[in-house]
Amino acid sequence: MNNYLSMLSDTLFGFAALFLLTKVLGKTQISQLTPFDFISALILGELVGNALFDKEAGIPEIAFVIILWGVLLYLTEIITQKWKRTRAFMEGSPDIIIYRGKLIRDTMKKCKLDLNHLQHLLREKDVFSIQDVEYAILETNGKVSVLKKAANQTPTKHDLKVATHDVHLATTLINDGEIIYDNLKEKNLTEEWLIEELHKQDYSSPKEVFYAEYIKDKQLFLLPFTNREHKRFK
Known part of the structure; x- marks a missing residue:
């Protein structure tokens, strides 16, 4: 039993430490996987795996391996950013x-x-x-x-000499029946305005709305929880 508890604690620590490491190193380690990053991920996984199943290895050993490898990756990232000539060797080139x-x-x-x-x-x-x-x-x-x-090539509006309009980013105002007040405040909107917009589309409460999306100068886009839309038009 003690052996399983030890493996559980080691696994949980390894998971948390690796997650923290990816946060520190940044998104490029995941979204822009270069050959060097691929090798790094394999080695890091192998090191942590060996530490987990080694009876003589515990949380201190796992922490040492993850921190050491994280420092090496971080130093490599700094080197490639500071000295451009190293990028082609470390990250490859198009x-x-x-x-x-x-x-x-x-x-x-x-x-x-x-x-x-x-x-x-x-x-x-x-x-x-x-x-x-x-x-x-x-x-x-x-x-x-x-x-x-x-x-x-696909022609653009400039090529077709068509008038262009400003592009606005969509903002979620209701998610799973709950109002996202931070987004309301960011767009200088009020809860009263939101409730009024819901009433215009025959919704009495935000709890009836699964998702609400706001785009400037457009009608509020709403999705209900159920097939309420079909019932409204019967």
């Missing part, structure tokens, strides 16, 4: 795999990228033919950035 509509086979071979995989990456960018691509760059995280040929 490679052009399509240049002016032509495949750069030597680059694809160097990156271990075959044609089928390239087509898969292009389809993720809504490109279904290599003929539509003017430039394609293989990023350090393994994704492809694509610049289509002029004839295949």
Whole structure:
């Protein structure tokens, strides 16, 4: 029994420590996974796993491993930010795999990228033919950035000479029946205004609303908890 309690405490500590480490290192360790970050994650997981199942290792040993590896990652991040020349070595560099509509086979071979995989990456960018691509760059995280040929690019409002309007960020005012007062205050809105807007759409209380979204100059968007919308129109 004591053995299980020890494993439980070690696992909980390891989980909390790793979570804290990801917060300290920043989001790039997760969202922009480079080859170096991938190796770091594998090694860190292996070190923590070995510490968890080693009978002679406890919370102090796990803490030492996590702190040591975290310091190394943090120092590496500082080095790559301060000395630009180290970035290509530590994080890799983007490679052009399509240049002016032509495949750069030597680059694809160097990156271990075959044609089928390239087509898969292009389809993720809504490109279904290599003929539509003017430039394609293989990023350090393994994704492809694509610049289509002029004839295949989506026209913008500027190209069509259509009048543009200001863009406003959507704000959640009600979530799961509860008013989010911080968002109301941020948008200089009041609870009285919100209740009035609910009444306009036949809702008597925020508790009837699962989700409410506010965008300036637009009607308040509401989603009910149940199929109340169908009942209202019967």
